[in-house]
Amino acid sequence: MADKKSLSERDICTKYITPAITGAGWDLHSQIREEVSFTKGRIIVRGKLHTRGEQKRADYILYYKSNIPLAVIEAKENGHSVGAGMQQALNYAETLSVPFVFSSNGDAFLMHDRTGLADKIEQELALGDFPSPAQLWRRYCQWKGLETLEARHTVEMPYYDDGTGRAPRYYQANAINNTVEAVAKAQQRILLVMATGTGKTYTAFQIIWRLWKSGTKKRILFLADRNILVDQTKNNDFKPFGAAMTKISKRQIDKSYEIYLSLYQAVTGSEEERNIYKQFSPDFFDLIVIDECHRGSAAEDSAWRDILAYFSSATHVGLTATPKETKNVSSIYYFGDPVYSYTLKQGIEDGFLAPYKVVRIDIDKDVQGWRPSKGQTDKTGQLIEDRVYNQIDMDRTLVLEKRTELVARKITEFLVATDPYAKTIVFCDDIDHAERMRQALVNLNPERVKESRKYIMRITGDELEGKAELDNFINPEERYPVIATTSKLMTTGVDAQTCKLVVLDQHIKSMTEFKQIIGRGTRINEDYDKFWFTIMDFKKATELFADKDFDGEPVMIYVPEGGESPVPPDDEPEIIPNESNSQPPPFEKGGIEGGFSKRMKYILGDVTVYVVAERVQYYGPEGKLITESLKDYTRQTVRKDYSSLDEFLRRWSKAERKAAILQELQEHGLLLEPLADEVGKDFDAFDLICHVAFDQPPLTRRERADQVKKRNYFAKYGEQARKVLETLLEKYADTGIENIEDIKILTLDPFKNMGTASELVSAFGGKPAYMAALYELEENLYA
Structure with a gap:
């Protein structure tokens, strides 16, 4: 019989833990779930690419009546202590709202009771003393106050x-x-x-x-x-x-x-x-x-x-x-x-919602302000009040047509560079602004509009033609409309699963409205390659991300006056008064557009505007927006796993499959493709990591392959085996280390012209000898 200490974690589960649980009366089919992945793994975005991080996976979750989770069990190999998995299990239990937590190495169980009702929070139990479903359910009901x-x-x-x-x-x-x-x-x-x-x-x-x-x-x-x-x-x-x-x-x-x-x-x-x-x-x-x-x-x-x-x-x-x-x-x-x-x-x-990156674009007249010359009138002949107009005035009291065109041009450039058919919502200040934005976008996208006049639509509450297209916009299977300009109608209740670009050219000071607008992009649709989205911000609305209330727990601020009826007041739109203009801005009741009052607007077509600053920020692991280069991000990501170059080199040289290390780093957020785009596509993944994370001079894959050829160590192999190794080396120089580690490569060109995979492996004396030769090739590559 195999030594218990030599058994894998899965063997410990099968031979010791599962029999102990079923022996206590838990039904294997309806109450016990093993290896449960309960999160999807955070989506990490850099450049145009993304990867998924690690999923949270519990070794066991035990249920009462199949729908109420009562316990989490974390298993470890027998070489670990009984309680080695407890802290990990407690993390899972908090997430899953589970009261009873167990850790086991196959010798016994360590039980942690989170109800606060037990005499001892933690105690060790023999394998045969695992509690029954009835025992834990009774304690659960006591904890929850379910007395009847x-x-x-x-x-x-x-x-x-x-x-x-x-x-x-x-x-x-x-x-x-x-x-x-x-x-x-x-x-x-x-x-x-x-x-x-x-x-x-x-x-x-x-x-x-x-x-x-x-x-x-x-x-x-x-x-x-x-x-x-x-x-x-x-x-x-x-x-x-x-x-x-x-x-x-x-x-x-x-x-x-x-x-x-x-x-x-x-x-x-x-x-x-x-x-x-x-x-x-x-x-x-x-x-x-x-x-x-x-x-x-x-x-x-x-x-x-x-x-x-x-x-x-x-x-x-x-x-x-x-x-x-x-x-x-x-x-x-x-x-x-x-x-x-x-x-x-x-x-x-958890990976259930799409992260975002933010493109912040500042326009000169917004930031620096604009003042009319003495006696200046607008396009309609109105005398413009003499004062400085800045961002709070744009599209509310001051309309600069060239600013609208600039915003439309930046949106168009972004879509052309990424995906011209990516569903896009442009949030404007009012219906008039949404219509002007529609016209500017139409004029900048003549070829797309020729394909379909519905490429760009204004979808606002006042116009039936646009409103009628709302269902088509949110339907992933309908290509058109692609771009929707709106003000209030699409802030809520729009299940736009494939929306990849949210444009903010709207003054947003209400945290509630801001959260609702951001929510238009947070759905994931893997079938349509929607894993993340971009927020393009022209009016500093994304500064609200830095507000402590943005994603915190709700706290009651409202204190009712004496005698008020305890029913929730209606939510009226928050009005941001124009400090320099006595007229209140119009607002749209109940999310359906239609202003209550008309604001004075000055319209100018000859004021030149330009972009003064543009930066990209990513959603960071702490939920904060971070502005950093891909190289800085890579260095931080790698150094979380490997604090020194020596530590990384030791792990790399010992690994039978280098691809496993790369996979692990990618799960932790490393993005090799965009890094290769920035540093150099001819470098090996090993060199990219050593160069960016540890400041080592990189070698190209071709340089590494040529160094191996000079050593001429292939001479000890027979002719066919030598030819296989030389071809593997060429494949490495072309495509990298991950591809040559998969034995299936022997079934592809040009190997299949050299013989069957089994014949090529036989040339080395069998699969173990072939794998040893491949390992030696890798040792020489990274010598």
Whole structure:
């Protein structure tokens, strides 16, 4: 029998850990999952290329009733101590919201109890003493305060299973479980904060499904504030509700359904429409789920006050990516602290959301300002007020046509250099600005517009032609429109999975609006090569990334006045007053364009503008924007793994496969292709790393190959083996080390003309001898 200390980690699992768990009563098929990758690995972008970092992978996750994770187990080889995997397991347990954590080397278990209810936080258990599902479930329910049978029945209800194997991601499962548990404990106001693109609607569906199927909630209302969102929800994520579901759209209400979907506006519009929801009794619904609950609907409609106050006896669950927290408005005051938050930073770190790079472009008149000459008039003959106009005035009180053309030209240049058909949203200050931007882009893209007049479209709330193209813009299978100019209409509720460029030529001071706009690009669509996106910023909006509130936990700021009703106030657009102009800027109510007042605008066509600064910033590992060269980034990335050149050389020389080291570095963020583009494509990966990370003079692959030839060590091999090695050396000089390490290369040209792969390997005396010869070749290459 093999010595236990010589067994691999997987063997330890198979021979010792799994039998101990199943022996304690855990079902191998429904309760035990092994080698679970629960993140995707952060997408790291440099230049035009990207790679994925490491995934988080648990050796075991144990479930109760298949949907509630109770325990994480981290296994180690027997040469390690029993608790060697504990810190890693605790990291996973925090992420997965799991209370019981185990580490094992096959001799015993070290158990860590995160509930705070145990006499000892950590204790060692013999293999035969692993706790049963019933024991851990009992302790879990005590920890969560699930004291009644009814509460446990609610929580135990499984997810909807469509038979395709789709299951909630770990953070969705956390959100669903925390919400269902809150409802089971009779909490009436519940807030879920989940970043745009993380699947809030699917999460809402699973919450409603489990509460409905358990009988805990029988009649349910799902509220959204865009018709397209209601229709998408009904036809996609909510489809399994089938005949039990209806959309409230007619004035006569059918009360025979159980799941109702509605627009705020459909039940709180005109006085006549307001009577629609009053056809239901106040206690008709026992659960209301409010999508985008930071916003409500237009202020004068008082949708929040009307509908939620009317159905006040129901449980209210609010979903938002951006809880509204100001001195006057609060989501948290109404709903309470979030039962779960999943931020943009977490989503990017886990690899479920697309990271971004920022191209900041500063224009001279924005930065340095512009002042009219005495008595100067604009194109329409208006006398221009004598003062200095700067960035806050651009496109609001001062329109410089050449500035609009410059912005359009920079957008066009970017698309031509990357992908002319990359879906692009250009956010402008108002409808007039969006139309001028559309015209400027049309004039700069005549060939594309000839292909289709819909290459560029203005999509704003005032114009049916543009609005009609919104579905086509967000459909990955539709090529046109490619570029959409807009102001407010596309800030929210636009599931633009393939949007690769977000252009900010809009004054944005509202953190809520900024987060919503950034969210237009954060979805990943691997089928359409959408892994990351670019933000092109002309008005310093991305300075909001540096705000401590950008991706922090929501904190309640709003303090109600005495006697105020505890319902969430409507979210009115934040108005940024023009300090030098007494006229307020127009704003667009409820996200649908249409100004309340007309601002004085001076239009000039002859003022020259130019770019004074342009820089590229990347999303860094700490969630901050970093401005650094690719070389600096590579040096930092490599030196995290190898603190010295000697350490790297030792590892490189000992490695049987050099490609494994390169793969490991790439998982940690190293991007060899763009580095080769910058330093030199003829250098070996080894030389690129040694040169950039450790300041060593590089050799080209050809120079290394020629050095090996001069040593003439091939002479000791027979003719065919020598020919194979010489050809491998040529292949290395052409393509690099990774390709020659794969034995499959012997089946390709020019090797297949020299004989079959087995014949070529036989020339060395068999596969072990061939691999030894290849290893010796590599030793000579890197001598």
